[in-house]
Amino acid sequence: MKERFDAIVVGAGPSGNAAAYTMAKAGLKVLQIERGEYPGSKNVQGAILYSDALEKIIPDFREDAPLERHIIEQRMWVLDEESFVGSHFRSDEFNREPHNRYTILRAQFDRWFSQKVRDAGALLICETTVEHLLMDDGRVVGVRCDRVGGDVFADVVILADGVNSTLARKAGFHPEIAPRNVALAVKEILFLPEETLQARFNVGPDEGVVIEMLGKITEGMVGTAFLYTNRDSLTIGIGCILDDFKHRNPGRKAPYTLLENLKKHPAVAPLIEGTEMKEYCAHLIPEGGFFSVPRIYGEGWLIVGDSGGFVNAAHREGSNLAMTTGRLAAETVIEARKAGRDMSSTTLREYKVKVDASFVMKDLHKYRHLPEILHRNNQFFTQYPELVNRAARTLFTVDGEDKASKEQEIRSSFRSSRSLVGLMGDAYRLWRATR
């Protein structure tokens, strides 16, 4: 069988589905290959869905997409061992339609998205792993699958194969991802009755809460933790930069130990009490940002989503960048075909132009120095959370000591653990990395 397609998309996550949907909708003959039993069965995410990126692809997605809860409250906690200092933002505005973001379960959401892709006319093959790209004279001409007679050919191959980016790596398009540019996250899904969840988080039906956490819970490793409310379950997870799990870090903790300690933290434990754990997941997140985005186009190929490192770690955004890059790749291919051009590197360069002009690269550029600064300054994850919590404890403990003395005590606690120059330097570094 030497069947030919206009385009092959490897992977049926958000980026692959966005690409396949957009191309199929435009009438292209699209083959999509997924290694899981069904789309979503290999995919892991927190997961928050940002409406905007999906709206640009499927405007009426809210009619039948499996959405858990729309977010009405955002909590940011800085924790030490026993306490947390937090800010909460809750607004009834977030209850007005159309909602801006939702919690989702990826196994269900990806399956729904994939049905849209097939409805649009793409051919989907599941339970099939692509082993490597087929090359001819330096250009990608198709893929080899792990099936008998598994060679399929296309004018262009879109690599939406996820963070491990196996195919591009094997083809030599880019080297192995560096341990400092990727985070390992582990999470569990914990079930509880809907009413209990709503009472515990002070929300009504369909309303949800996001808690982002930072501090002692990562034991000085660069990372964050999260807790999201789904319909009748909670997702709780924690992730740290892979490099910090190395032997040379004396304070390291194993990923499942971090998760277990998080679940036992006095601020978290009451929220998850009595829940039933039904799945344990692990996944890598490409967090290197701007400088770690590889070459994303070439002779007959394009890279989209996590495979291209498109994650804005500072804002916990990934799936929206994935959908956007997938859509932009598809639009590049569609326009090239209309203009009667071949799928050469020169033609496909337009994809990079589009990505650069979008919020995707603009945001990654804005935070380009952040990964490096956090990596070299772990006081943001150790000393500061402790200091802030100690300050709050001092201030709110009524014990006969006068307030002026308390304030003096707080000031000197900051200065004794971090010099004035150090404090100002940290403030400057953070400002510079996020301005």
Next chain:
Amino acid sequence: MTTAAVNVEEKLFQNRYKVDHGRPHIQIRDASICSTQCATRDCTYICPASCYKLEGNGAVTLITDGCLECGSCRIICTEHTNVQWEYPRGGHGILFKFG
């Protein structure tokens, strides 16, 4: 912070797998490198599914049945690049119910 004891196997028991018996998708390229040349054996520490075990004699053994297919073991093995890492054959391996 006190460190909680964690039973990883108990966690994995909640997951759904279709194990490709006799065809592990990850292999240690040269076992002697792990036991004689690698001082850190970070794979045994990082694997979130505890697939890698450090044996008493310094050898590293790998059983991929509980693998969550994250890729950490391959990436963290920077010094010796001793992990031959592939995805499982189509349809095999971890099958997330919720993801």
